[in-house]
Amino acid sequence: MKIVTKSEILTVLRQFDPLLDVESGFVDYSKGLACIPPVSELVLEKGEVHIKCGYLKAGVHYVIKVASGFYGNSVLGLPSSNGLMMLFSTETGEAKCLLQDEGILTDHRTAIAGAIVAKYFAPAVVSAIGVVGTGIQARLQVKRVSQVTGCKKIIVWGRSTEAAERFRRSMQVEGYNVELIEHLESLAGKSNLIITTTPSSRPLLSQNMIQAGTLIIAIGSDTPEKQELDTDILVNATRIIVDSKKQSLTRGEVSRALRASAIGEHQVFELGAEIAKGRRPTMATETTVVDLTGLAVQDLKIAEFVLNRIN
Amino acid sequence: MKIVTKSEILTVLRQFDPLLDVESGFVDYSKGLACIPPVSELVLEKGEVHIKCGYLKAGVHYVIKVASGFYGNSVLGLPSSNGLMMLFSTETGEAKCLLQDEGILTDHRTAIAGAIVAKYFAPAVVSAIGVVGTGIQARLQVKRVSQVTGCKKIIVWGRSTEAAERFRRSMQVEGYNVELIEHLESLAGKSNLIITTTPSSRPLLSQNMIQAGTLIIAIGSDTPEKQELDTDILVNATRIIVDSKKQSLTRGEVSRALRASAIGEHQVFELGAEIAKGRRPTMATETTVVDLTGLAVQDLKIAEFVLNRIN
Structure with missing residues (x-):
């Protein structure tokens, strides 16, 4: 078994971009070419663990x-x-192959999913990228989504003002124009592309804050309990897209809205199927919510990508 | 992360016996001290994969x-x-720690479970150990159960006569007195401790073959589909024991009998709880069926055992 260290993985990720591989994974998944059992979850006193596994029917590896x-x-x-x-x-x-990534491959494949969403569904002109949360995922999402949209204006909100200030300073150094705001109303008022990245279990954004024409990429909620968006946002969205319709029945923002019968399953579309239709112009008033709970096919694709670049 | 090779693992297993550790795992499990989510299963064109995980509440590792x-x-x-x-x-x-055991730790912790069962529930005098199947698990079970019971007389049945003959010859070399028989009736007629180790999905043994006073250790069936024992055997058993009452609702021989309402949940006892009561004399007419589907707590215990002996 080949053992790949974190620093080898980082070297690969600095040189090559797995975006197209992950994108093809979503498309294959929505074509029914993947086998992915339910996520296994361990809840411990001090943390939680998700174990994902799966394979593509025509593929050479299971992950x-x-x-x-x-x-x-x-x-x-x-x-x-x-x-x-x-x-x-x-x-x-x-x-x-064992990839000792210490979680960074999950961070990257998740950020890449955000970039893919922005590539296909971002407003024609992004006024600013609003980011809720200041952790590693907030940073990676901003970098990737900024690259895809060309927008360097970032509005950030964090529960801890200190952490938000650290985020502002370090991203500023990297060339972003970062505004730290205190109230989420102002974030949503100033951004028409919003990324939510917290482990919150109470809604942070509500419908009255959101401008028409906004793309919301909901990353944080990946369990039945976590929630960043008020259900009203989903009820009023022009379209709702998820990475997996099956997984969205039990996990993420959409699962809550479905359980509350606030939306119906027929209103929910799948990312891979939407990508397969190709890019199309986004209407100025169209509000899109994309709810990502993370798929084993992303893990499979990024792991194979790194292995192939190292071999 | 410490990486342990298969040959290091084999060296540890030659020098030390994890039986008491695995036994304490069963007891802790039945005391409600373990957290074990449902088994994750990948079914591929050419094989199947089981992923088990869990931890003990007072423990330092999850597996x-x-x-x-x-x-x-x-x-x-x-x-x-x-x-x-x-x-x-x-x-x-x-x-x-990564233990690159290539499956042998699963083989051993399963065989150890058989030995624990024999230690507590074998007939006072074992006339012969009957073993159904001729693979690696059949060999390991025979060695371990023979050690616990002192019986070296082995009756073996295999679907392939060639494989059974190979089993006979190699076990003979190791000092066992092995009789190869053609019909399962004769196996059950000559043995009062029977171990079943095949991946069969049709019953191989039925009630009319079994002598009163026999202990049957059912290893092979660990999914809803696999079956080695006719349900009649469970219906007529003096007692039925499983490694996990929860897991036996969906996996193994007992799950079939429960689904068919041939037995009731109240008739099923749990190994760890029975062990905790201590050894007691077995009645000569008492027929016991122990159905093992494999628990993550066994994996946890054997993995920690190896790690501690290597460190």
């Missing part, structure tokens, strides 16, 4: 991905997220 | 175990079973 969040780690000077990915042969079951 | 069976591997000169185990910190989520 097992472990991603954990231990929210007290920062006190110990450790990052809260951790994890690894493994590839096994779909022909013989043999372990082929 | 993720991958075990696969690819039944066409023998044509390629590869063993059909494969897999690995990983230990992560329950405090921080950090990966602590």
Whole structure:
């Protein structure tokens, strides 16, 4: 079994971009070419662990991905997220590769999903990118979505003003024009592309804050409990897109709205199927919500991408 | 992360016996001290993969175990079973150890479960150990159960006479007195401790074959579909024991009998709880069926055992 270290992975990610591979994963998934069992979850006293696995029917590997969040780690000077990915042969079951990514491949494939969403569904002109949250995912999303949209104007809100100020300073150094705001109303009023990246379990944004014509990329909620968007936003959206219709029945913003019968399943479209239709102009008044809960096919694609670049 | 090779694992297993550790795992499990989510399953064209995970509430590690069976591997000169185990910190989520066991730790912890069952529930005098199946699990079970019971008389039945003959010869060399029989009736007539180890999905043994006073250890069936024992055997058993009452609702011999309403949940007892009561004399006419579908707590215990002996 090949063992790949975090620093080798970072080197690959600095040189090459897995975006097109992950994008093709979403398309294959929506064509029914992937087998993905339900996510396995371990809830511990100090953290939670998600185990995702799956394969593409025509593929040579199955993936097992472990991603954990231990929210007290920062006190110990450790990052809260951790994890690894493994590839096994779909022909013989043999372990082929361990990627000791410590969670960064999950961070990257998630940020890439945001970039893919922006590539297909961003407003024609993005006035500013609003980002809710100041962690690693907020940073990666801003970088990737900015690259796709060309917008360097960032509005940021964080629960901790200190963390938000750190975010502002470091992103400023990297060439972004970052405005830190205190109230989410102002964030939504100034941005027509909003990315939510917190582990909140109470809605942070509500319909009355949102401008018509906004794209909302909802990243934070990936369990039945977590929630960043008031259900009203989904009820009033022009379109609702998820990475997996099946997974959205039990996880993420959409699952809540479905459980409350605020929206119907027929209103929910799948990312891979929408991508397959190709890019089309976005209407100025169209509000789109894209709810991402994370798919094993993203893990499979980014793991294979790194393995192929290292071999 | 510490990486432990298969040969290091084999060295540890030759020197030390994890039986008492696995036994305490069953007891802790039945005391409600373990958190074990449902088994995750990948069904591929050429094989199947089970992913088990879990932890003990007072423990320092959570385990993720991958075990696969690819039944066409023998044509390629590869063993059909494969897999690995990983230990992560329950405090921080950090990966602590990868055990590249290629499936042997699953083989051993399963055989150890058989030995634990024999230790507590074998007839006072074992006339012969009957074993159904001739693969690696059949061999390991015979060795371990023979050690516990002191019985070296083995009756073996296999679907392939060639494989059964190979089993007979190699076990004979290791000092066992092995009789190969053609019909399962004779196996059950000559043995009062029977171990079933095949991936059969049709019953191989039925009630009319079984002598009163027999202990049956059912290893092979660990999914809703697999079956080695006719339901009549469960209906007529003096007692039925499973490794996990929860898992037996959906997996193994007992799940079939429960689904068919042939037995009731109140008739099913849990191994760890029975062990905790201590050994007691077995009545000569008492027929016991123990149905094992495999628990993550066994994986956790054997993985920690190996790690502690290597450190």
